Amino acid sequence: MVLSAALFASGCGSPGQGSGILATTPLWAEITSAVACGQPVEALIPRGADHHGFEPSLADRGRLDAALLVIANGGGLEGGLVDAMAATPTPIHRIVDGEADPHVWLDPIAVADALPALTRALVVHAGLDPVATGACRLDLDARLRSLDAAIRDRLATIPVDRRSLVTDHATLGRFADRYELEVIGSVLDSHSSMAQPSAHGLESLADEMSRQGVTVVAVVEAGHDDDSRRLAERTGATLVEIPLRLGPGGSPTGTYERMLRTLAERLDGALRR
16 A cells, blocks of 8 residues: 555644644654644654754743643653753653653554554643544554555565664664564664764674674664764675654655655665665
């Protein structure tokens, strides 16, 4: 099934002039807007900005306080927003609780499973109609499951001995678990791009790649390209750039579906080499 490029940017209703709903990231703004039947949802963190390192301005703090509801990824993803979100009187709905891997959006079924609680938050705190919002949630759920099936079909034929890779930081665990890939290690042993690599860690990782015959290093965060590139050069691995966040509108990664399909396409191409 081929889905439209603007699949998750549009909902099943007509957008209003403002909803009072705010999301921390552009991706969750898009998904929340779809559940809200197309009502506009703004994002605090701009497209292209590092989720881990973003620091809110005074104006951003004002936007937090003025909102009816804030949708946050949670799991430590928005490290620079922790204090501002703790101080705001606005209700905050977190997709990920605790210290679990915060990259939940890389598994579309996990996103689908998060929709009922998100829908309840929108009804309770933003006053959205429960019947209409429930219908839009079911529509999005079906589309997410179709997206998951398309990615699974694409990656399922990668040979067993070509399904392992290394990442620049611990980002692809949920994606790998969902599609039966294996991440044997990361340049940064952290879910955050703000960590720093160690020379000993890179040496150990290179040895492990050699032992297991891993030939792909996936780079997500530009800040650690040099370390990842040196690791790839030393081991003879292919360095592949993969998207993790939404790109500019209209770009190949400008919507959730496009971003996830591009991620699968690039990994598929690199792992088969």
